[in-house]
Amino acid sequence: MNIKPKAKLLILMLLSCFLTYQCQLDMYVQGERIYEAQCSNCHMSDGSGLVEVINDISDSKLFNSQDPTPLIKLLINGGSDDREDGLQMPSYKYVLNRVEICNLINYLNHKWNKDFVELKIEEFDKIYKEEVDITDIRLPQ
Amino acid sequence: MNISIVITQPMINKLFFLAAFSLLLSACNEDKALPIFGKTKIEGSDTIYHEIPDFNFMNQDSVMVNNEDLKDYIYISDFFFMSCPSICPKVKRQMLKIYDQFESEPLVKLVSHTIDPKRDTPEKLKMYASNLEVDTKKWWFLTAEKGEVMEIADEYFVVAYEDPEAPGGFDHSGKIILVDKDRHIRAFAEGTDPEDVDRFIKDIEILVNEYKTKG
Numbered sequence: 001m002n003i004k005p006k007a008k009l010l011i012l013m014l015l016s017c018f019l020t021y022q023c024q025l026d027m028y029v030q031g032e033r034i035y036e037a038q039c040s041n042c043h044m045s046d047g048s049g050l051v052e053v054i055n056d057i058s059d060s061k062l063f064n065s066q067d068p069t070p071l072i073k074l075l076i077n078g079g080s081d082d083r084e085d086g087l088q089m090p091s092y093k094y095v096l097n098r099v100e101i102c103n104l105i106n107y108l109n110h111k112w113n114k115d116f117v118e119l120k121i122e123e124f125d126k127i128y129k130e131e132v133d134i135t136d137i138r139l140p141q
Numbered sequence: 142m143n144i145s146i147v148i149t150q151p152m153i154n155k156l157f158f159l160a161a162f163s164l165l166l167s168a169c170n171e172d173k174a175l176p177i178f179g180k181t182k183i184e185g186s187d188t189i190y191h192e193i194p195d196f197n198f199m200n201q202d203s204v205m206v207n208n209e210d211l212k213d214y215i216y217i218s219d220f221f222f223m224s225c226p227s228i229c230p231k232v233k234r235q236m237l238k239i240y241d242q243f244e245s246e247p248l249v250k251l252v253s254h255t256i257d258p259k260r261d262t263p264e265k266l267k268m269y270a271s272n273l274e275v276d277t278k279k280w281w282f283l284t285a286e287k288g289e290v291m292e293i294a295d296e297y298f299v300v301a302y303e304d305p306e307a308p309g310g311f312d313h314s315g316k317i318i319l320v321d322k323d324r325h326i327r328a329f330a331e332g333t334d335p336e337d338v339d340r341f342i343k344d345i346e347i348l349v350n351e352y353k354t355k356g
Contacts, residue, residue: 041226041227041228041230042226042230044230044234045313050230050233050237050270050273051237051273052235052271052272052273052274053230053233053269053272053273054230061241083205084268085223085265085268085272086223086224086260087223087224087268090226126289
């Protein structure tokens with residue numbers, strides 16, 4: 001087969017565009033799986049929740065790349081227990097390990113936060129270590 | 142007078158197709174009556190169908206309610222518990238869809254049973270209903286002794302039992318059940334499957350129409 005150099009270049013460009021697009025679609029796959037397994041039963045796959053029983057998270061202020069601390073704290077410690085009906089969000093401290101929580105946060109922010117900036121694990125760990133006693137043997141590895 | 146009609150073979154063919162076609166059409170147009178679920182017994186010349194037995198449960202306002210209060214209604218029932226971390230919220234989402242669909246249809250009520258009466262007190266159930274933003278005159282939230290709830294779940298053919306290994310401490314199915322004025326079960330839906338619930342909503346409409354044409 002004889003392909004002209006210009007055509008070769010064009011094919012390469014198109015291919016790289018396609019691959020970049022595909023990769024963006026599949027970003028934070030583990031985070032998405034964790035969301036489906038751990039969160040979507042209550043918050044629903046589209047984040048819409050259940051009226052006033054379960055929060056609609058699709059417009060949550062907690063999805064903020066500038067200040068990830070409140071979201072990290074919520075996932076580690078669970079929701080506040082001041083709800084009259086007693087239905088607070090559970091703690092995920094002993095359910096998800098630190099990498100999983102970080103991946104979940106990146107998935108959530110990528111999906112719902114317009115000013116998305118990726119949260120690096122080093123940055124996550126700083127906040128995580130302030131909240132969690134990392135010598136606790138019950139923490140998932 | 143002697144009238145003779147000559148029937149030819151092509152005419153018969155045409156008539157046959159016309160008849161078959163109109164039969165097909167009528168079969169499509171008419172909503173098929175819903176079945177009655179459960180075992181039937183024959184006693185003499187009567188057929189006894191499975192029916193929801195007498196119950197006497199407490200509602201979200203701490204008022205006792207029973208079958209008599211439902212005798213003029215058809216109702217849609219489910220079993221849940223408030224702190225359920227698994228399928229309940231998704232099923233409730235579908236119950237809410239049914240509620241919205243029949244909000245202005247006075248014949249229809251919704252009846253949710255908690256299978257966790259220890260935690261889901263009438264006060265908590267009332268908060269739950271208010272957070273769902275539904276009218277508790279139309280949608281009841283009932284509680285009873287745990288044994289009684291599990292017993293009545295059996296009668297609705299719903300699996301529900303306490304299991305420390307299950308998420309939230311209870312194992313239960315997400316079935317939604319349609320019951321007619323005579324306490325007969327007429328349709329089921331898988332409450333976690335939105336498409337199945339859409340089909341179920343059509344079944345509710347068939348039953349509503351059945352009562353409306355009866356007058």
